[in-house]
Amino acid sequence: MIKQLNRRALLLGAGGATLSLPFLEYFLPKPAQAAPADFSRLILCYSGQAMGGDRDNSRSRFVPDSEGSLRSQPLPLSLQPLGGRENWPGTYTHSRHGPGFKEPVRNWEGEVYDVRDKVSVVSGMHIPLGNGVASAPKYHHRGTVSAHFSGKTSKLADKAQCWGSTADVIFEDTMGSAPSLRCVAQAHNYGNGAQYDNTFSYRSDGNGGTDPIGAQVSPAAMYNSLFGGFIPPDQTASAAQVQAAARRQGVLDLILPAAHRLDARLGVADRARLEAHLDGLSTLRNRIDSLEETVAACELPPHPGDDPSVTGGRGGDGSSFNEGEGWSQENKRAEAFIDMMVMAMACDMTRSATLMFSYHQSFLNGEPPTGLRGDQHQIGHGGNVDRANGSANDSVALCHHYPVRYFGYLVGKLASVEVAPDRTLLDECAAGLFFEAGHGMYEGGMSAHSGDEMCALLAGGVGGLRMGEHIRLLGEHPASVLTSMLDAVGCEPQLGDIGGRQARLFV
C-alpha cells in the first residue's frame, strides 16, 4: 500500500517572476475541472488480438467454465496471470521441440497481483457482420474497431478509424476534465502497420468525420511531461531546483504565446490544424499548475529511464524476424505507462487514460513474451509457426498473458493507492481491457477475425460495477460494456448507436 501523504505537491519558482512578463494575456485559462465531489475515473486498455485462433474449434481459452465467482473456479489459460504468481504456474509443450519438451509460461519480473476478486470477465458478446447498426463491414482486422469503440459502423472497412467519438473523449467532454493520458506500449509497427493502427481514440468533427487522437509511445517523454519539475513536498527545494522549475516554465511562457501568435496569422483551415498543438501546449502548462495543488496519495513515480531501444524488423512469421527484432520490451513500456497513469490519477492530473498494449492486427514478435516462434498475428492464424500444446487457441492464450498480466498489474496498482480511509483509487475507477476480435465461425471455419465471442475484462468499483465474476452477455454488443462504464462514471450511457447499460454488470 502506498503511503497516504498529506502534503503539498510543489512546483517551484514558477510564479512570481513570470507575472511581470507582458504576455500573460496569451495564457489560456485552465479547462474546467470536474466538481471535487466527482471522483470517477475511466481507463480503457486494448490488445490487438482475437480470443482464439483459426481452425481451432476448441472453446476459447479465455472464457471461464461457468458464470459467477472467478475465485471459485480454475482460471482459463489466458487469464492465469490474474491469479498472481502462485496461480500462473503453467507449462506447455512446444511444437518446435517436440512433445516431450516443456516450456514454462514466460513470467516477467515485477509485481503480479492476484486480482481475481477485482476483475470481472465479460464474455459471449457479438458484433454483427454487415452494414447494419454498429456492425463490422467485414470480419477482418480493423473491421470491428469502429463498432466496438465508437458504436458506429465503419465507413472504411479496412481502416481502424472510428466513426464517432470514443468513450475516453466522451468522458473528457462530459466531465470537463483534463485530456486523457493516451499511451501505446507497442513501440513500432514492425513493418506491418497501417494508418490509425496505433490509436483507438477519436473525436467527432461534427461534420460526419472524426479526428484521430495520437497516443504517446515514449514513457520517458510522458514522464518528463507529467512529473518533470515535481518536488516532493516533504523535501526542501534547493535553489537549483527552484531555478530548474523556473526554466521549464520559462520555455512554456515563450512558446505558448508564440503558438497563439502563429494561430492568429493563419486562415481558418490551417488554424484548425494548429488546434491540437495549442491544446497540447496548454495541457503541459495545466499539468504544471496541477502539481501545485494538494492531492492526497500523490507522489513521484519511479523514473522509467530511457526508452528501450526500438528493434525494428518485420513480422510475418518467426523466421522473418532477425534475432531480437519485433519486440522492444513492450512489457517494460507498459509497466512504465501504468505506473505513470496510476500516479497521474492519484495526483488528479487526469481522470481518464487509454493504453494500447499492441496495435490493431499486431505483428509483435511472439517469441519474447511466449517462447513461441511467430508473430502475434500469425500465431492467431495458426500458420506455419510454433504451437503451444499443439493448439492455436493455447498459443493465442499465451499471447494474452502480456496484456492480461499488465491489466492485472494496473488493477493491483490502482487498488494499492489509498485515496481516503477505506477507499482506493480502484474504487473510483472503471477500467476495461478490450480485444480486436472474438472467436467464432466465419466463412465455414473458426476464425480469429470473427465478431463472435467477444470478451472484455472489467475492473473498478465506481458506480456499482460488479467485480470478481464471470458474466456472460450472450449476443450483446461489446460497446455496451463501454456504455455501462460511461454510466458508471457518471456520463450518459451512449456510444454512437449503442445506448443503455448492461444491468448484469452492476451489483
Added chain:
Amino acid sequence: MAKGNHVGLLGLLLGSLSVSACTAELGGGAGDESLNFGENSAREDDSGEDGRLIVGRSLRRLSTREIENTLDTLFPELSGQRLRFPLEGYELFDNEEAHTDNGQAFIENAALVMSALVEQARNVPELWQSIEVCDSETETSVCLGDFYDAWAPILLRRPGDAVERAQFVALAELDLGTRSDAVSVALEALLRHADFLHRVELGEGSSEVRTLTHQEILGRLSFFLWGEAPDSALIIQAKSVDLHDALARGAFAQVMLGDARARVALMDYHAQWIGFSTMARQGVGEDMWLESQQLIERVLFDEKGSYDEMFLLSESFLTPRLALHYHLPAPVEPSWVTLEGGGRAGILGHGSFLSSFANVGDTSPTKRGKNVQNRLLCRNIQLPEVSEVDVDAAPEPGQCYTEFLEDVHAQGACATCHELLDGVGFGLDAFDRFGVHREHERDKEECAIAGEGFLDGRPFSGPAELGRLIVEHEDFGPCVATQLVRFFSGFDSSRDKQAKNWASALSEEFAANGHDFVGLLIALVESPEFSLVAPR
C-alpha cells in the same frame, strides 16, 4: 503448375476495363478520367483558379525525419548521441499531413528531445560558445537579444519579431540561474517553437493566392531537396539569388543537388516511394539498403542517365554477404557486379523491394502486385469493402500455395482485382520473401514456381522484365511526376484536379527529356506553383 498463366486475358483488356467489383482507380495517369469505386472515391479539390495546383497548406508539421535532419545539420557535434523522436508510421510519404500529428504526444516528445539536446549542447564548450553568440562580459539581456537576432531567423525561418524578441530578452529578469541557463531556455524555446516545428508559408500580401517570400521559397527548396530546413550557409548562399525567378530558382536547385544531403534526401524519397523505408537495416538488411542506395545515387547523381536505369540496370552493388544471401558469386569486397541471367535487374530485383511486401510465411503475390500497381503506376487498388473470403486463409497441408491462391482468388468478384494484382506478383514469385531466387515453394519441392506473370496483359518473368514493362508503360512517367508532386505537396494530391494538371505537365517534360529525373526535379522547382500559396 505455372503461376499466373491464366491472368493475361483480362489484363489485355485493361484499357477499356469495367471493374465494377474492384475497389480501384485505374489509369491514374495525368489527364485520365479515373474510374472511382467505393470508399476511395473522393471529391476533387477545386482549389486554385488557373487550372493548376496552388499548394494550399500554409501550415505543415515537419516530419520527424525533417526535424532530425535539421538538428543534425545545426548541431553535428551531437548527432551521434542525441535523443531522437520516436518512429512515426506512414503509408506512402512521411511528410503527409495524415501522418504528422502535432498534438499532445508530439509536443511531449519535442519537449524531451529538445531539452536533452540543449543539455548536451551545454556539455560541448565550443558548440555552446557558438550558440551563446556573445562573450562572457556581455550582460545577460544583451546576450539574449543577440542570441535571438542570430538564431531566430534560422530556426523560425522568418525574420525576428520585435515583441517576441522583447520576451526573450525579458528572461534576463528571471531567476533562472546563470546566463547560460537563460540562453538554454531561449534555445529550447526556439526548438520547441511552433514556427520551428511547422512549415509556415503565408506568402506576401492578402490576396487569395499569394507569392511566397524569399525565405519561404528557400524553405521549400531545402525541405524538398535536402529534407531539412535551410541552414545558415544556405541562407547566405541564397541571399544574392532571386528565388522568385524560375530559372534562377532552378539553377540554385541544381547547386543544391550537388550537396551530399540531396543524395540522402532522394534516397529517403525513393525508399518511401518504392516501399522499403521501414526495413530493418541490420545484418543483410543493411547490405540490401546499401545496394539500393548505390543504385539510386549512380542513376541520379553519378551517371545522370535515364531514370529507366533505376529499373533496368543489369549491375548491382553487392557486398560479399549479400551476394551469398542471393546465392550469387561473392565479390571480394563490396562492388558493382554484373548480373548475368537469373532475372534480376534494377531496384525491383533488390532484396529491399522483394522483402517489403510479403505475406505470413511466404511471398505475397497479391501484395507485391498491389504495390507495383499502386506505387509505380499510381493506380489505387484497395481491399474491397466486403470481403467474401478470409484473406488470411492458408493452404491445406500438402496443397501448393500457387494452387491455393488461384482457387481462392478466382472466386466471384475477387477474380477481377486479383488478376491485376496476382498477375504482377506471380511474375516475381521466383524470388522469395528475402529476395532469394527459388525454384519451388518453401518446403514443397513438388510445388514448382514458374515465376511468370502479366502486367496489363503483357507477359514477363522476373524483376528485369517487369522493370522493362514498367518503364515502357504509359502510366509510368505520369506516375513518377504524380508521386513527386505528392511528396512535394505533403498531402494526397492524386485526386486534386490542379495537382493532376501540374503532374501532367511535368510528365510531359519528363517524357520529352528522356526520363531525366533530375530534370523533372528542376522542372518542378521552376514551375510557377513552387512559389505560390493559397492560405486557407
